[in-house]
Amino acid sequence: MPDILALVLQQTLNGVYLGCLYVLVALGLTLIYGVMNQINFAHADFVTIGAFTAFFSASRLATHVLGLPDATAYLLSIFFAMGAGALLGYLINAAVFAPLRDRGDELRPLIATIGVSVLLENGQLALFGPIPYSFDSPFTQHTLRLGKIFFSAQSLLVVVVAALAIGGLHAFMRHTYLGKALRAVSQDRETAGLMGINERYLIGLTIVIASALAGLAGALLGPVIVLTPFAGSSVIVKAFAIVIIGGFGNMEGTIIAGILVGIIEAFTVQYLGSGLIDLVVFVLLLAMLAVRPTGLIAERREENV
Template sequence: MISIVLQQGINGIVIGSLYVLVALGLTLIYGVLVQINFAHADIVTLGAFAAYATTHFFGESYVVGIAAALIAGAALGWLVNATIFSPLRERGSELLPLIATIGVSIMLQNAMLALLGPIPYAFDTPYSNHVLRLGGLFLTVQNMLIIVVSSASIILLYGFMRFTFLGKALRAVAQDRETAGLLGINSNQLIMLTFVIASALAGMSGALLGPVLVLTPFAGTSVIVKAFAIVIIGGFGNIEGTIIAGLLVGFIESFTTQFLDPGLIDIVVFALLLLTLAVRPTGLIADKREENV
């Protein structure tokens, strides 16, 4: 029994840390722009396919595939900001960019569908079948890689936001764009930087999720819906809250699969979301951001 709980705990950390990577991107963008990017889902999908193409077509190693996914994600993020969010920023509507990115998402999904077809791709990595035994527990090297890469990225991102000049400037833009501008911070460049970082994270998590997911052009949607729940549960724009909520959703997923029924995962996650919104709409970790509640 203990070993089952520990084993599912590990599985929860694996899937949860991937959700954190995706959700952090959403929350970063929300932090500086107070906007939601629905096309974030398709950046995840694109990352997964970029890694698939690198490893299966060009025969490169999986690590190169992860790098390719990172670059592909960053490029798409740059494009989405340059074509959608940047031109719409002056209009000041919170609704229009959201709807525009829903359109982008439909467009990208169907473009990938036309190119790649609806049949799921079998994404094998050399590490998927390599199992490590730790006492009574099992851990594939793939899962180990996921934990290492995602926690390293999360720590790097956290350090970047906390301690570097650019990170501080980013937080300044998030807090008050006009005052940051008065202090000589170019908010447009920093918003673009945020998009590129957020989308690179999403692309990379796509490469790591690829072997776990049913890899179709619609794979990102199931991830992003949970990522939305995570950012709300954690508090939009709040990095610590997002990390905690992401791991929480990972645990919910693995333990619901073990003890209840896999079909109930989304119901439990979104019941928690609605409960959070009803009881504590600012998220698990309270922030000063209250304009939406």
């Protein structure tokens, strides 16, 4: 295999791995926007909480209390992180978002998401302190080799888990009664009510799913990012860019845009240097907004969510 081809393949692979991480973060944002037309500024903090949950459940609970080997502990911690995200999403929706939404105002819940974000960040700061934790995945050390292409077991794990999550979400949306009802709510909330669909319940469900995805993303991102109470914000800006490039509320577009941004980032690192990553991504975002403000696949726009 010629070197240049190997290099391109290598960077594409790295890009897909990065992209999968972004997609997991961005999907929750796009899901919430698609169903209830609301931007959730607290999404980053659900990612952070997922990362911390994974860290503590892997490094303390699973290994010390349950005595599991590192690899099993990390895999288990992914589920803990999802559960923590889902639970927190449920609680915050019940305590803050739902009561505000019932007053029939769109702005108040939006601002409340900023408030929740501040609350969660400072809560974690008080609990975990400002010093970064070092969260190592046992899979990072294992390197797999395919000809001249190398990748870590961790990146393989990320791609597999992301594929499962995306596939599961897709199947849920397409083939279950509840998933179809979610799509109905996203298309016409009032008429969904006329079908006997309780949209309050489905909106709560949307937030739980989105938060579980954020928790999952946190568990996978934990070993990659600098784990502090503000860790989520380092990826959330890029996730917002991806959601916009993909067309707000459009799931397919978000997945494509996420992978695309990951690949562009990998090649930027290779050819231009890592300092230019954000510049390239956001120039792309601006170009996108100028040329096609409704997103990547708006032309043959199938549906939101």
